[in-house]
Amino acid sequence: MSGRATEIGLIRLLAVLAVVLALGFIGASGSQAAGGSLRVCADPDNMPFSNEEGEGFENKLAELIAEKLDTELDYVWFSEATGYVPNTMGQDACDLVMGYAQGTGLIDDTNPYYYTSYVLLYREDDPKLAGVDRLSDPRLKNKRIGLVARTPPASILAMHGLVANAKPFEIFAGESQSKAAADMVAEIAAGKLDAGLLWGPVGGYYARRSLVPLxxxxxxxxxxxxxTIYGITMGVRPNDPQWKHKINKVIAENQGDINLILQSYDVPLMDPEGTLIELGAAER
Structure with a gap:
């Protein structure tokens, strides 16, 4: 929304807003990775995006980029839950923010390296919701629906009069979005909720790991x-077109491998018009 709005959706957008206000983006930089290595901003505990053990899909993407640039990979760890993202300018800056919502204009961004959307989750064995694929479907009336407060699907639910029975999941200070997602998925699996709304990368990841098929x-x-559909880019330092071009070139030349990494984490991938990219389509 990790990937950043975030879920990275709105959450990551708010995080970037906070850093712009807090840090002011003052400084200068060159077009090479700082200190002879690729310095990447990442959250140390925010699966499926990243963690300190390198298990997230943004970790794997960072490894791919570092390999293609023939350089070492270093991390600048930060917690998105604090609302701050490290500076992309100055002597101690990082070179990439791995997941950044396209078009905010707050820092520069690369071309999108994937498109995804918010998702609706419900149990596969629920015949009352079989085939529901939009929030205007009348079968959602009076259903208990989980949502993350202040995200785009919450506004759409309100437009369709579905908030009376909805359950908001707040993301509190010091908690990652992943905890709220895991809690929501557990309640859907247990039958406490009929359905839920999550940012695609998080919803897909935790739903596929549910003991109850969703x-x-x-x-x-x-x-x-x-x-509900967003292009996700990598945040780069402004006023450095050579560095931006270099990263865009890596993305373009390795889009197939990037897609396969994302799909291995159950990220729903699509083109800008919302057409789903099938598993393995990157190889064709």
Whole structure:
């Protein structure tokens, strides 16, 4: 929303807003990776995006980029839960923010390296919701639906009069978005909720690890309200077109491998128009 709005959706957008206000982005930099290595901003505990053990998909993407640039990989760890992202300018800056929502204009960004959306989750064995693929479906009336407060699907639920029975999941200070996602998925699996709304990378990752099979339905058919589909880029330092071009070139030349990494973490991938990219399509 990790990937950053974030879920990176709105959450990562708010994080970037906070850093711009807090740090002011003052400084200068060159077009080479700092200190002869690729310095990447990443959260040490925010699966499936990243963690300190290098198990997230953003860790794997950072490793791929460092390999293609023939350089060492170093991390600048930060917690998204604090609302801060390290500076991309100055002597101690990092070179990349791995997940950054396209078009915020707050720092520079690369071309999108994937598109994804918010998703609707419900149990595969629930015949009352079978085939539901949009929030305007009347079968969602009076259903108990989990949502993350202040995200785009919450606004769409309100437009369709579905908030009376909805359960908001707040992301509190010091907690990652992943905890709220895991809690929501557990309640859907247990039957405490009929359905849930999550940012695609998080929803797909935790749903596929549920002991109770869940449907993961990308919200790509919404005709009103805020967008549910976002292009995710990498944040780069501004006023450094050579560095941005270099990263864009790595993305373009390795898009197939990037897609395979994302799909291995159950990230729902799509093109900018919302058409799903099938598993393994990157190889064709």
């Amino acid at each position: 449907n993961v339905v990308p919200l790509v058919k919404e005709s009103s309200g805020p967008s």
